[in-house]
Amino acid sequence: MPRFSVIVPAYKVQAYLHECLESVLSQSFEDLELIAVDDCSPDGCGAVIDEFAARDRRVVAVHLPGNAGLGPARNAGLARATGDYVLFLDGDDTFVPGALQAVADRLKETGSPDLLVYDYARVYWSGEAVRHEFRAHLSEAGPAPFPLTDRPGLLKVLMVVWNKAYKREFLEREGFAFPPGFYEDTPWTYPALMAAESIATLDRVCVHYRQRRTGSILRTTSHRHFDLFEQYERVFAFIDARPELARWRAVLFRRMADHFTSVFSARGRLPRGTRADFFRRARRHYRRFRTPGATPKFTTRLRHALVRLGSHRAYRAIMAARALKKRAGQGVSTAARAVRGALLQLHYRVQRCLPLREDRAVFAAYWNRGYACSPAAVEERVRELAPHVRTAWVCGPEHFHTVPPATRRVRPGSAAYWTALARSKYLVNNVNFDRRLVKRRGQLLIQTHHGTPLKHMGLDLQYRPAAARDMDFARLLRAIDQWDAVVSANRHSSLVWERVYPAAYRTLEFGSPRNDVFQRATAADVARLRETLGIPEGHTAILYAPTHRDYVRPQPHLVDLERLLRALGPRFVILARPHPTHGSPFPVTDSPRVIDVSDHPSVERLCLASDALLTDYSSLMFDYAVLDRPIVVHAEDWAAYDAARGTYFDVRAFPPGAVARTEDELIDIFATGHWRGSRSAQLRAAFRARFCPYDDGYAAERVVRHLFLGEDLAALPPVVPMEDRRPAPSLGGPGAALFPAPR
Template sequence: SLPPPPPLPPHGDFLRLARAHYLRHRVPGPRGGLRHTLVRHGLHRTFRALRLAAAVRRRAGRAAVKLARALRGRALRLHYRVQLRLPLRADRAVFTAAFGRGDPGALEEAFRTYAPHVRTAWIGHPEQQQAVPPGPRRLRPGSAACWTALARSKYLVHDTVLDRGLRKRRGQVVVQTRRGTPLKHMGLDLQERPAAARDTDFGELLREVDRWDHVLSGNRHSTLTWERVLPGRYTTLEHGAPRNDVLQRATTADVTRLRESLGIPEGAVAILYAPTFRDHHRTQRPALDLERILRRLGPRFVVLARPHPAHGGSLGSGGRIIDVGGHPDVASLCLASDALLTDYSSIMFDYANLDRPIVVHTADLEAYEAVRGTYFDLRACPPGAVARTEDELIDIFATGHWRGSRSAQLRAAFRERFCPYDDGRAAERVVRRVVLGETELPPVIPLAERKPVPSACARSPLATVPQPSAPAPVTESH
């Protein structure tokens, strides 16, 4: 090992030594700045005084910033208390979402369509502006305008956790949309899953639930789960998921436009790869070698790589891997793709509404169930073909089983169970019920009568994709 470095000389000795080096090597003073000039001329006391003054300025600056923040916080709290004493505005609604637009975005659009007398606002950070719907007024979190809207708007619609300082007023209506059909354990069930719960304050969670008036649900499974793991006095609105309305309304022209905007080559089979977050991994490393998969499948396939929003980063890009991690609208990615490849992500419940192939990769299912827990056996009732390994996954796509008759049968059963109300009018039903007070709501279109737009691959005359020889097909479900 290397010997330890010699100790630094005292400050005065250091400055004298530095001055000697300046003179010996004829270092020009003015070009070195004020401090170098002071050292060159031996003005050590002045040098130390300037250093002390700079340190005092830095400390004073930090203290001033801290004081300014504290004063601003107090001023905002006072402003909020004043706003709480002013009349509630029945014609105001505030929306916010954790990732992208989600259900709050779809409901904001429905508010403007079916309740145009209500003025809408959207709370979001500046870096999230690309995900904000184009219609509502934009509010920055923590601003005076934001606290005014939260204090005086009748309707608060969100899929996240509201600010702890928020006080729900008499007459306010809070709509919690949630963020998908639950496969993994949620709410109070996480008390038995410390790795997944982390630092969750369950008391604070229940106090948050007490502020909800309505919780949206897309199916009976979600209703029973939310009411058990998030118990409260709210009313469950089992009307479907508003975020999925666009999947029923989209047209062939929309699909073509979206594929062109993403750079998907004409005639290619686009696989949307959207894995979920793993609580037991310190780093969210990719579970699949996408480049190897694409080499085996041939040039007709491309992958839209979409990491979980909590993951961030990228699952890869370049060549036939298109990084769509920063895309603000996951519904657009679903429409642009020909098939979904996922593991345990709730995106499978939304994607099933398109009636397009879904392939599930379950290599670490046992570990995932042990850490997070699941509400049903995904391998027993999957939305399509199931692969336990990467090689099985390649075989499923190479042999065509990803869109075979068995996969279609599994998907049909899955849709019947989890997509009963997603007919394109979910947001309308919610607005008519919550805002307009209607009890006679638009009837749900039966699954058999829904006609979601087909994928570009399904419409192509080259729908039967020639593939290289592959091993024997694997079993699609277990």
């Protein structure tokens, strides 16, 4: 008897079925049977199911003689289920990696309840993934299992069959079966929740619910949407047969009325000429099943009252009026924004006519996302070495907390923002300022960039359409013409910047200011950071930071972090850090040894807290090398990345450490200790010598002394030799004992 029986009905989903079945069979939890039901699909679904059944003994292929519909197809799978628990998955949806292991663990933790409800995410055809709005009801806080009376909010979660695991004994005891017709989930899920004596929740995305552009049953124009009325009749018949469930009648009455109005209002569901009939039937059901006790908000009560009166014309008129009011409000808002924008630009013009403030500097980084990177390092040194210069930082209010108290916070697009851009002598950024910036005579615009380039940048992207997308190269050239100075980390960067950003600025090879902290931080600083992140004492922390792929959506997840942890051993943790433009987080994992640091404001502090870096083609490897700690490069899709984005050298030929070309090689590198071996240390030393010659902890000071204080280049602090540098120490456990790089 397997632990799980996973039932997958299939009808006209041949394009998605292979991915669906593979997502089940590739789960790390293998104690399952997969019952795939071909609902007499006219496409290749049956052949796909037979192919999987031939290759994996866990697959049970069921072929129905005629098209029966989704409900009867699931019943056919139920009749063959032998598992302790039954799970459902539609043929165009998928389980996320590790989902079944998480379900099994939660069932064990909660004493094998009748029902386990878990989370899902809608995945749109564009690749965007969105969790549902009522996920707070799936919190695992509090006692579990519990009856529905303890958590009635679960009735607000989408009433679908595939976000739950059902104890098979419970289903057989209650005699549950799916009815025919559309909306077959309704008379199954409500009764299951009400009848379950014990329920548990799992606050984890286990299913990716595909939102297809076309082909969805519920988006099909059909008279079968009238099946909804019969489905709710079945729900109330279930309640009427069990007097102890009468308490739920008012709640379900409201849910029914909401469901009727949502189907009536949805475009393209009801055939032309049937809307009045649908509304009349909704009125009859409203009057038939009306139950006092539901107290929705005013707008909902208004909709329900119109259903009760059966006035579909009034309903449509009011809904149209509300939509018109909303559009009118949007138009007014658009006009107001246009007027405000025009006034701000007038304000900017006026401010540009006023004298420059020689003692003012304005900073920004990463498109105003907060206090970070080299501009932050320079701003800090300005306050220390040039206290007569008053500094301001541009960022959104949600990032104000990252800015030091002594620094003025400026909201992008505000009057203060345009005043700062017009009147400040010094403008510092690691990207470009607003495209409407007009640099005045006497202003100094300092470009720090944000990393050493491995991938193609600037004008080189003219020949990389997958990466450039809609980049306006003419606007880019206008922006770089305003740069006065570019801070470069090394000679490689200088050669690249001057070619791909051709303009009359000065290149200053001072090192990367954001890396100063690696030389200045102490062991106490590192220990404090590790404690803040929750890294257990004596454990080794691996920072996993992959780069962004411009050419693919959603972003691929090429490393199974849980598998990697099994190879590393119990005294390792992984700090998981997706790229800021990654678009989606890493797959959710319940492992306490995977620490999600995607929202941490400072990647430099994450580097300090970690003991080694695992990356692919991220420029973070150039910065991390300053710490002289192990770096492992996972280059599984190098050919695709190099072809689509373009690179300035083959990192596999000149790496900062061990290189893995597959996940198996990656596991082997860590399992054998090669990641911190003498050969890796030699590679890192050569890499540091080439790309970190000036990163001695004084890069920001050189920028401030030369550009803010006017000191000659010869008077600047000399570069500390590599052998005399003492980067912040690694504080990992015994497993992180590092081989020092050869001197």
